[in-house]
Amino acid sequence: MNQTLLRTDEMLSDMMExxxxxxxxxxxxxxxxxxxxxxxxxxxxxxxxxxxxxxxLHLATLVHDDIIDDAKTRRGQHSxxxxxxxxxxxxxxxxxFCIALSMIAEISAQYPEKLKEFTKAMTKICLxxxxxxKHNADVDLSIHNYLKIIAGKTSALFSLAMYSGxxxxxxxxxxxxxxxxxxxxxxxAFQILDDCADYQSDMEVTQKCVKHDLADEVITLPLIxxxxxxxELKDRMREQKLSAEEINDIITEVIKIGGVxxxxxxxxxxxxxxxxxxxxxxxxNKQFLITEILEKIWKGAH
Amino acid sequence: MNQTLLRTDEMLSDMMExxxxxxxxxxxxxxxxxxxxxxxxxxxxxxxxxxxxxxxLHLATLVHDDIIDDAKTRRGQHSxxxxxxxxxxxxxxxxxFCIALSMIAEISAQYPEKLKEFTKAMTKICLxxxxxxKHNADVDLSIHNYLKIIAGKTSALFSLAMYSGxxxxxxxxxxxxxxxxxxxxxxxAFQILDDCADYQSDMEVTQKCVKHDLADEVITLPLIxxxxxxxELKDRMREQKLSAEEINDIITEVIKIGGVxxxxxxxxxxxxxxxxxxxxxxxxNKQFLITEILEKIWKGAH
Numbered sequence: 160m161n162q163t164l165l166r167t168d169e170m171l172s173d174m175m176e177x178x179x180x181x182x183x184x185x186x187x188x189x190x191x192x193x194x195x196x197x198x199x200x201x202x203x204x205x206x207x208x209x210x211x212x213x214x215x216l217h218l219a220t221l222v223h224d225d226i227i228d229d230a231k232t233r234r235g236q237h238s239x240x241x242x243x244x245x246x247x248x249x250x251x252x253x254x255x256f257c258i259a260l261s262m263i264a265e266i267s268a269q270y271p272e273k274l275k276e277f278t279k280a281m282t283k284i285c286l287x288x289x290x291x292x293k294h295n296a297d298v299d300l301s302i303h304n305y306l307k308i309i310a311g312k313t314s315a316l317f318s319l320a321m322y323s324g325x326x327x328x329x330x331x332x333x334x335x336x337x338x339x340x341x342x343x344x345x346x347x348a349f350q351i352l353d354d355c356a357d358y359q360s361d362m363e364v365t366q367k368c369v370k371h372d373l374a375d376e377v378i379t380l381p382l383i384x385x386x387x388x389x390x391e392l393k394d395r396m397r398e399q400k401l402s403a404e405e406i407n408d409i410i411t412e413v414i415k416i417g418g419v420x421x422x423x424x425x426x427x428x429x430x431x432x433x434x435x436x437x438x439x440x441x442x443x444n445k446q447f448l449i450t451e452i453l454e455k456i457w458k459g460a461h
Numbered sequence: 462m463n464q465t466l467l468r469t470d471e472m473l474s475d476m477m478e479x480x481x482x483x484x485x486x487x488x489x490x491x492x493x494x495x496x497x498x499x500x501x502x503x504x505x506x507x508x509x510x511x512x513x514x515x516x517x518l519h520l521a522t523l524v525h526d527d528i529i530d531d532a533k534t535r536r537g538q539h540s541x542x543x544x545x546x547x548x549x550x551x552x553x554x555x556x557x558f559c560i561a562l563s564m565i566a567e568i569s570a571q572y573p574e575k576l577k578e579f580t581k582a583m584t585k586i587c588l589x590x591x592x593x594x595k596h597n598a599d600v601d602l603s604i605h606n607y608l609k610i611i612a613g614k615t616s617a618l619f620s621l622a623m624y625s626g627x628x629x630x631x632x633x634x635x636x637x638x639x640x641x642x643x644x645x646x647x648x649x650a651f652q653i654l655d656d657c658a659d660y661q662s663d664m665e666v667t668q669k670c671v672k673h674d675l676a677d678e679v680i681t682l683p684l685i686x687x688x689x690x691x692x693e694l695k696d697r698m699r700e701q702k703l704s705a706e707e708i709n710d711i712i713t714e715v716i717k718i719g720g721v722x723x724x725x726x727x728x729x730x731x732x733x734x735x736x737x738x739x740x741x742x743x744x745x746n747k748q749f750l751i752t753e754i755l756e757k758i759w760k761g762a763h
Contacts, residue, residue: 170591223555227548246529246594249551253525254587256558261580271573278563285556289472292548 160188160211163258174243174251178218181234186349186452187213187320193448194324194338200444205266206327212262213320219255220284220312222248227292228375266327273326280319287311296376298386298393305383309350310343317346337436341449344433349456351426354379355419358410373406380425381418382409388416430457462490462513465560476545476553480520483536488651488754489515489622495750496626496640502746507568508629514564515622521557522586522614524550529594530677568629575628582621589613598678600688600695607685611652612645619648639738643751646735651758653728656681657721660712675708682727683720684711690718732759 164175188210195206224230225238226248232238240248260277267274291308294300321342325335357372358381372379386393392412401409413419433453440446466477490512497508526532527540528550534540542550562579569576593610596602623644627637659674660683674681688695694714703711715721735755742748 168588170588170595223551226551245547249525249528249554250587250591250594252551253554253558254584254591256555257580257584257587260562261577261584264576264580267576268573271570271576274566274569274573274576275563278559278566282556282559282563285552285559286470286472289552289556292552293472 160214163211163215163262167254167258171251171254174239174247177236177239177242178222181236183214183217183234185214186456187217187316189452190317190342190345190449191320191324193445193452194321194342195328196324196442196445196448197328198442203327205269206324208262208266209323209327210320212259213316213323215255215262216259216281217316219252219259220288220316222252222255224288226252227288228377230375270326273323276319276322280315283311283315285311287313287315291377294378296396297378298396300378300383302380302383302387305378305380306347309347309354313350314343314346317349318343321345341433341436344429344436345453345456348426348429348433348453351380351422351429352456352459355381355422355426358413358419371406371410373401373409374403380422381413384421385413385416385418462516465513465517465564469556469560473553473556476541476549479538479541479544480524483538485516485519485536487516488758489519489618491754492619492644492647492751493622493626493629495747495754496623496644497630498626498744498747498750499630500744505629507571508626510564510568511625511629512622514561515618515625517557517564518561518583519618521554521561522590522618524554524557526590528554529590530679532677572628575625578621578624582617585613585617587613589615589617593679596680598698599680600698602680602685604682604685604689607680607682608649611649611656615652616645616648619651620645643735643738646731646738647755647758650728650731650735650755653682653724653731654758654761657683657724657728660715660721673708673712675703675711676705682724683715686723687715687718687720 161179164179165172167175191210191213192202192206195202195209197203221233222239225233226240226245229240230238231241236242238248239251243251263274263277267277287308287310290304291312294304294308318339319342322335322339325338326332330338354372357379373382389412392409395405396409430453434450437446437449437453440449463481466481467474469477493512493515494504494508497504497511499505523535524541527535528542528547531542532540533543538544540550541553545553565576565579569579589610589612592606593614596606596610620641621644624637624641627640628634632640656674659681675684691714694711697707698711732755736752739748739751739755742751
C-alpha cells in the first residue's frame with residue numbers, strides 16, 4: 160500500500176508521504192487476505208493487490224470524510240484537509256479513488272463480472288456518509304437509521320473485502336456471498352464498538368472531548384439508547400451548539416445510565432452472528448484465522 | 462443520463478434534480494456515440510450506457526472542480542457547492558463517480574481489459590486538475606505546462622470517449638487508439654478555444670469579468686502568449702489579488718496585443734491534426750459525422 164502511494168506523481172508526493180506516516184489497523188486488508196487463503200495456506204499476488212486497493216479505497220473515504228467533519232487529526236497525524244487545505248484534500252481523495260480503482264482494474268480482467276460488487280460497495284459507502292451527515296445533530300436519529308448509516312459507511316467495505324478474498328481464491332459466488340455476510344456482521348460489531356470506545360476513552364483523558372463524535376455532532380448508538388430511556392436529555396441537546404463542558408456532562412451521563420453497556424450488547428449480537436457463521440467454514444486454518452480477527456475486534460475495542 | 466441521475470436514493474434527489482436543470486454540450490457523449498457507429502450506421506445499447514457514463518464522470522469532475530474554484534455558477538445554474546454547500550458537493554461528486562463506474566462495470570464484463578483505460582483517464586483528469594490548481598496565479602506558467610494541464614483535465618476524457626466508442630464497436634486496440642488520438646487533438650483544440658472564448662465573451666458584457674478565469678486566478682494560453690511578449694505585465698499581476706478593474710484592463714490588453722489570435726493559431730494546429738486523421742477513416746458516414754463535431758468545436762468557440 161505504501162509502495163503504491165509513494166510511487167505517485169511528484170505533485171502529490173507531499174500528501175502521499177504524509178498519508179504513509181499514520182497507520183491504521185488494516186482490518187479490511189487482513190479480512191480480504193484471510194478470506195483468500197487457499198487450502199495450502201497461501202495467498203496469491205492478486206489478493207495482495209486487492210487488499211492494498213481496499214485499504215486505499217478506505218483511505219480515500221477518510222480523506223473526504225475529514226473535509227466533511229472538519230477533522231483536524233487522523234491516525235495520530237494532521238488530516239490532509241488541515242495540513243494541506245480542503246481543496247487539496249478533495250483532489251487527494253479523488254486521486255486515491257483512482258489509484259484504488261486502477262489496482263482493481265489491473266486484477267479484475269479475470270473476474271470481470273465481479274467488478275460490480277466494488278462499485279456497489281462504493282455507492283453504499285457514499286450513501287452511508289451522506290446519511291450520517293444528514294443526521295448530524297439529529298437527536299431523533301432512530302436505531303434503525305443508525306444501523307443503516309454504519310452498514311453503509313463501514314460494513315459495506317468489510318463485506319466487500321471478504322467477498323473479494325473468496326472470489327480471488329476461486330470460490331463460488333454463493334460461498335463468496337457467505338463470506339461477505341460474515342464481513343458485514345464483523346463490520347457492524349466493529350463500528351458499534353468503535354463508537355462505544357469513543358465514549359470510554361473520553362472519560363479517561365479529560366478535555367479530549369473536543370475530538371469526540373459529539374463535538375462533530377455525530378450521534379451514535381450509546382447516546383441513542385440513552386435518549387430512548389431519558390428523552391428529556393434531548394431538549395438539552397437541541398439548544399444550539401454544545402459547549403465542551405456540556406459535551407463532557409452528556410458523555411458522563413451516557414456512561415452512567417448504561418448507554419455504552421447497552422450498545423456493547425447490540426454489538427455482541429453481530430459478534431455472535433459472525434462467530435456462528437465462521438464456525439461453519441470447512442477450512443480449519445481459515446476458520447481459525449478469521450476467528451482471531453473477530454476476537455481482536457471484540458477485545459480490542461471495549 | 463438524466464434518467465440515471467433521477468433514479469438515485471431520495472437523500473440525493475434534490476442535488477440530482479438540480480444537476481439535470483443545467484445542460485452541457487454533451488460533446489464527450491457525442492464523440493463516444495459517433496466513434497461507436499457500426500457499418501449500418503447504428504449504435505449499440507452499450508454505447509449509449511457508456512456515453513451517459515462518460516458525461517456523468519465529467520459531471521463528477523465539474524462538481525468537485527466547483528469546490529476547488531469556489532465557483533458560484535455552472536451551466537447557467539447555481540453550482541452544487543454554492544446551492545447545497547461544500548461538504549454536500551464532496552459527497553455528490555463522489556456519488557457521481559460511483560454511478561459512472563457502476564454503469565461502466567455493467568458493460569465492461571465484455572471488455573474487461575479495457576477498464577484500465579477508464580481508470581487511467583480518471584487519474585489523468587485528477588492530475589490535470591491538481592496541476593491547474595498548483596499553477597493558480599502562476600504568471601510564469603509555461604506553454605508546455607499549460608498544455609499538460611489541459612491534456613489532463615480535458616483531452617484525457619475526449620480521448621477516452623472515442624477510444625471506448627471504437628472498442629464497443631468491436632474495433633481493434635490499434636484502431637481504437639487511433640480514434641483516441643483524434644479525440645485527444647479535438648480535446649486540445651476545444652479547451653484552447655474555450656479558454657479564448659473566456660477572454661472574448663468578457664469584452665462583450667462588462668462586469669462579467671467576475672466570472673472570468675482570471676478572477677479564479679486561472680492562467681490560460683491567451684495570457685501566457687501575451688506575457689511572453691510583454692513580461693512587464695507580470696509584475697502588475699504579481700501584486701496580491703487583482704481588482705475587477707485590473708482584471709478588465711488585463712483582458713483588454715490581452716486582446717489588443719493579440720493573445721487570443723495567437724492562441725487560436727495554436728488551437729488550429731490541433732484542429733488540423735485531428736482533421737487530417739479523421740480524413741483517413743474508411744467509413745464515410747463516420748468520417749462525415751466526426752468532422753461535423755470537429756467543425757462545431759472549431760466554429761462554435763471562436
